[in-house]
Amino acid sequence: KSSFLSIYSRLKSDLLHDSAFDFTDDSLQWIDRMLDYNVPGGKLNRGISVVDSYKILKEGNQLSEDEFFLASALGWCIEWLQAYFLVLDDIMDNSHTRRGQPCWYRVPKVGLIAANDGILLRNHIPRILKQHFRQKPYYVDLLDLFNEVEFQTASGQMLDLITTHEGEKDLSKYKLPVYRRIVQYKTAYYSFYLPVACALLMNGENLDNFVDVKNILVEMGTYFQVQDDYLDCFGDPEVIGKIGTDIEDFKCSWLVVQALERANEDQIKTLTENYGKSDPTSVTKVKEVYKDLNLQAVFMEYESTSYAQLISSIEAQPSKAVQEVLKSFLHKIYKRQK
Amino acid sequence: KSSFLSIYSRLKSDLLHDSAFDFTDDSLQWIDRMLDYNVPGGKLNRGISVVDSYKILKEGNQLSEDEFFLASALGWCIEWLQAYFLVLDDIMDNSHTRRGQPCWYRVPKVGLIAANDGILLRNHIPRILKQHFRQKPYYVDLLDLFNEVEFQTASGQMLDLITTHEGEKDLSKYKLPVYRRIVQYKTAYYSFYLPVACALLMNGENLDNFVDVKNILVEMGTYFQVQDDYLDCFGDPEVIGKIGTDIEDFKCSWLVVQALERANEDQIKTLTENYGKSDPTSVTKVKEVYKDLNLQAVFMEYESTSYAQLISSIEAQPSKAVQEVLKSFLHKIYKRQK
Ligand SMILES: [Mg+2]
Ligand SMILES: [Mg+2]
Ligand SMILES: [Mg+2]
Ligand SMILES: [Mg+2]
Ligand SMILES: [Mg+2]
Ligand SMILES: [Mg+2]
Numbered sequence: 001k002s003s004f005l006s007i008y009s010r011l012k013s014d015l016l017h018d019s020a021f022d023f024t025d026d027s028l029q030w031i032d033r034m035l036d037y038n039v040p041g042g043k044l045n046r047g048i049s050v051v052d053s054y055k056i057l058k059e060g061n062q063l064s065e066d067e068f069f070l071a072s073a074l075g076w077c078i079e080w081l082q083a084y085f086l087v088l089d090d091i092m093d094n095s096h097t098r099r100g101q102p103c104w105y106r107v108p109k110v111g112l113i114a115a116n117d118g119i120l121l122r123n124h125i126p127r128i129l130k131q132h133f134r135q136k137p138y139y140v141d142l143l144d145l146f147n148e149v150e151f152q153t154a155s156g157q158m159l160d161l162i163t164t165h166e167g168e169k170d171l172s173k174y175k176l177p178v179y180r181r182i183v184q185y186k187t188a189y190y191s192f193y194l195p196v197a198c199a200l201l202m203n204g205e206n207l208d209n210f211v212d213v214k215n216i217l218v219e220m221g222t223y224f225q226v227q228d229d230y231l232d233c234f235g236d237p238e239v240i241g242k243i244g245t246d247i248e249d250f251k252c253s254w255l256v257v258q259a260l261e262r263a264n265e266d267q268i269k270t271l272t273e274n275y276g277k278s279d280p281t282s283v284t285k286v287k288e289v290y291k292d293l294n295l296q297a298v299f300m301e302y303e304s305t306s307y308a309q310l311i312s313s314i315e316a317q318p319s320k321a322v323q324e325v326l327k328s329f330l331h332k333i334y335k336r337q338k
Numbered sequence: 339k340s341s342f343l344s345i346y347s348r349l350k351s352d353l354l355h356d357s358a359f360d361f362t363d364d365s366l367q368w369i370d371r372m373l374d375y376n377v378p379g380g381k382l383n384r385g386i387s388v389v390d391s392y393k394i395l396k397e398g399n400q401l402s403e404d405e406f407f408l409a410s411a412l413g414w415c416i417e418w419l420q421a422y423f424l425v426l427d428d429i430m431d432n433s434h435t436r437r438g439q440p441c442w443y444r445v446p447k448v449g450l451i452a453a454n455d456g457i458l459l460r461n462h463i464p465r466i467l468k469q470h471f472r473q474k475p476y477y478v479d480l481l482d483l484f485n486e487v488e489f490q491t492a493s494g495q496m497l498d499l500i501t502t503h504e505g506e507k508d509l510s511k512y513k514l515p516v517y518r519r520i521v522q523y524k525t526a527y528y529s530f531y532l533p534v535a536c537a538l539l540m541n542g543e544n545l546d547n548f549v550d551v552k553n554i555l556v557e558m559g560t561y562f563q564v565q566d567d568y569l570d571c572f573g574d575p576e577v578i579g580k581i582g583t584d585i586e587d588f589k590c591s592w593l594v595v596q597a598l599e600r601a602n603e604d605q606i607k608t609l610t611e612n613y614g615k616s617d618p619t620s621v622t623k624v625k626e627v628y629k630d631l632n633l634q635a636v637f638m639e640y641e642s643t644s645y646a647q648l649i650s651s652i653e654a655q656p657s658k659a660v661q662e663v664l665k666s667f668l669h670k671i672y673k674r675q676k
Contacts, residue, residue, distance in 0.1 A: 018489075020486055020489060020490060020493075021489070021490060021493040021523065022519060022523075024497065024501075024516075024519070026500055026501065027493070027496060027497055027500060030496065030500055031496075088453055088454070088457065091450060091453060092450045092451065092453055092454060094450075112429060112430045112432075113430065113496075113499045113500065113503065115426055115429060115430055115453055116426070116430060116492060116495050116496055116499055117496070119426065119492045119495075120492050120493070120496060123485070123488055123489040123492050123493075126481075126482075126485035126486075126489070127485075127489060130482060130485070139478065140477065140478045140481070143464075143478070143481050143485075144464075144468060147461070147464035147465075147468070147481075148358055148464075150461055151356075151358060151359070151461040151464070151465060152358060152359060154454060154457045154458050154461050155358075155359040155365070155458070155461075157454050157457075158365060158368065158369075158451075158454055158455070158458060159362065159365055161451045161454055162364055162365060162368050162451065163362075163364065178362075181360060181362070185359065185360075
């Protein structure tokens with residue numbers, strides 16, 4: 001992780017010396033601070049998994065310094081992509097904190113300039129790719145890949161915004177197919193498929209031959225989000241590092257979707273009256289319905305079924321190295337507590 | 339123009355059938371309405387100039403149906419890019435109207451979802467390029483071009499936001515080099531260089547050989563923005579179709595930059611006290627300073643000097659076709675009243 005972090009400084013420095021823009025001192029300072037605030041502070045799982053996956057695909061051979069740098073640069077591009085989406089998402093959701101600090105747009109003197117900063121974060125990705133990959137045979141595939149995944153993420157975000165954004169607070173839209181579609185596009189492609197696809201491209205593969213791998217990873221991403229939703233309510237805040245607010249925020253969470261599928265008329269009434277309210281009494285009532293419906297057991301059941309299905313799809317893969325990549329992803333998240 | 343407009347419907351329909359996203363009925367409707375509201379309602383000068391430039395570069399040969407479609411598709415990509423920047427710019431500037439209707443984010447039920455719609459507009463560009471240009475030898479150059487120009491535009495926007503965004507309302511930053519740099523990056527690259535660069539790529543050229551052409555177009559873009567600033571104050575609202583508010587908005591306009599360079603102490607005081615205020619008395623006082631300083635004559639002088647310089651750089655170009663492209667741009671804007 002520390003060697004991965006050290007690549008960040010190099011990429012940042014390249015961006016601050018980009019000859020396509022004539023920087024003033026103020027703009028250098030602005031970008032420097034904006035990057036440090038938004039890019040490296042996450043868990044870096046997505047970024048590091050490019051390096052890990054590429055190592056496995058190379059079948060145990062140590063990476064050269066250059067290979068490590070390139071795989072890390074692609075990993076950082078994913079972290080940049082995530083930063084871009086989070087900065088804008090926090091504006092749209094009117095959020096207060098992110099990663100234990102105020103959201104960027106709430107920092108004094110930033111405000112809505114944050115929207116353009118999000119755009120800049122996004123624009124840094126092709127700058128990094130051009131500088132380091134322009135001569136690679138897979139350069140155009142990298143551009144296509146990032147473009148497609150960004151499009152899918154933004155489309156998932158749209159779906160989320162237009163189906164779940166308040167206005168009427170209508171629980172009747174919260175159904176499993178809706179939930180799955182949002183999660184698949186908004187989260188799974190960029191968090192799970194993109195890192196592996198980057199590693200495959202670096203390894204000289206044609207992504208058209210990895211449609212099954214994509215589907216497995218998207219499924220894993222969905223499983224990951226279900227866990228996230230479960231832990232938001234039933235996880236230990238001490239372990240997760242934050243207190244969940246999905247109920248207060250009227251989120252289209254897996255839990256509420258499952259509850260609505262199973263609830264009787266009374267319970268539906270309780271949910272309708274209390275979901276999306278921020279007073280503790282309402283939250284407690286919702287959680288009681290979840291417990292009465294035994295959603296903890298429903299989750300355990302989902303978790304083991306998912307796991308078994310994923311393992312069997314993974315073992316149907318022809319390449320042992322690819323199997324190993326997929327299993328390493330799965331084992332990082334299976335039964336996680338945070 | 340009507341044949342150019344007809345291409346829009348085809349591109350929109352392709353986007354609504356993009357297999358990379360599993361659209362719901364609601365999301366199809368949303369995108370459809372969002373595109374119609376934001377993309378085709380402008381003057382379309384930038385888009386159409388791709389087609390015009392390409393025709394000239396082909397030296398009088400009629401375009402085939404396919405060539406017309408491709409040149410128009412690139413033109414529309416520029417219109418999409420512009421729509422993306424305008425949607426986000428209006429949010430950041432807290433603007434009210436755009437092209438004679440409420441800004442998109444002010445439309446009921448849209449609100450900050452508009453930020454993600456801006457992102458989607460941007461994401462449509464690589465979708466269009468991939469669908470229609472993936473097999474062309476210049477595909478990767480097109481991607482690089484759009485990426486670079488978007489980066490420059492977003493960087494210019496940052497410069498504008500961090501130097502001119504209120505807070506303290508400090509006129510001392512409004513100097514000619516600052517002004518020129520903002521305009522060059524924020525407007526000139528995408529409005530003037532990008533259309534010609536698209537046409538050159540379609541014509542099989544290597545953009546590395548057209549650095550002079552780029553510089554000429556960026557200069558022309560600067561001249562265009564100076565006119566825009568001039569007309570905002572001294573143009574006829576009946577002809578322009580809107581009433582200028584640059585003074586009220588504390589804009590870093592060419593006029594205030596020129597005024598500050600020429601003003602005596604009293605006039606500086608008047609500007610400092612009245613620039614950026616929305617009451618009509620303040621606006622009138624600012625305009626009086628402009629008139630006392632004879633900024634109309636300063637502008638005429640700038641206009642003819644610029645014109646002469648541009649013509650002489652254009653005539654130094656080796657290719658007659660390229661000269662003709664540049665002159666056609668220049669003559670579209672020289673002494674324009676709107
Ligand atoms: Mg959010
Ligand atoms: Mg959100
Ligand atoms: Mg969550
Ligand atoms: Mg504006
Ligand atoms: Mg603005
Ligand atoms: Mg103007």
